[in-house]
Amino acid sequence: MASLGELERSVMSLLWDSAQPLSANEVCELLDEDLAVTTVLTVLARLEKKGMVRRERASRPHRYAAVASREEHTVEMLNEVLGTVPDREVVLARFIGSVSDSEAAALRRILG
Amino acid sequence: MASLGELERSVMSLLWDSAQPLSANEVCELLDEDLAVTTVLTVLARLEKKGMVRRERASRPHRYAAVASREEHTVEMLNEVLGTVPDREVVLARFIGSVSDSEAAALRRILG
DNA sequence: TGAAGTTTCTACACGCCGTAGAAGTGTGGC
DNA sequence: GCCACACTTCTACGGCGTGTAGAAACTTCA
Structure with a gap:
């Protein structure tokens, strides 16, 4: 449900990286892609409609701000992916088997 | 890159669940959705083009078969999601924090 | 060789996304 | 209070992905 296009993703990225809510103009300048402000406004409106932006x-x-943090949103995405399979655990097992040693160590640490 | 539509996903699901490669007709019948067989053939051709079906x-x-197992494919999806973020670990940490106790236990077991 | 089954080609509608102009609305300065 | 300017809304278009399938071409078996 929360799949984003290229530009939408770029905009979200800016909002996630910003400590403050941003205006359309600020987003437009930060994007540095020579887009019309109305384009940015359209994208922001769509993101708002999708519930990703307040x-x-x-x-x-x-002023616009991300509703969820980048991490929260990404975790949601992960759960969405995991929701497409009948058994999460078997996928997680395989995922764990595919991560780097250092990441595995980090996971062990996190899991306590 | 490997995002699927609703029908494409249903077809993949059948191929994943089947021990044998399936013909378009077999897929069509298993789908149980009253679709023309040409529709199924189109979808299978598109899945082949995406590299998901052999x-x-x-x-x-x-006869058509899934190239990767459901688990392999899902792990790929997970990595794709994790690739959109600047720091995988911080997301994984949060993800771990969100899973059920039994799943956390399973992860600990897997990590050894 | 013809009928039945199979595949390919082509196409259409619809929704999403990037893109932005035109028109409407609010605001600060005079 | 009014006007210019900044900002927002409305509308729209083109391209692409997807669900959908008919028409035409091709294969095979009887």
């Missing part, structure tokens, strides 16, 4: 309508210009 | 052209009717 818009502060009080201030003018409106 | 077609045995020798036999007639052609």
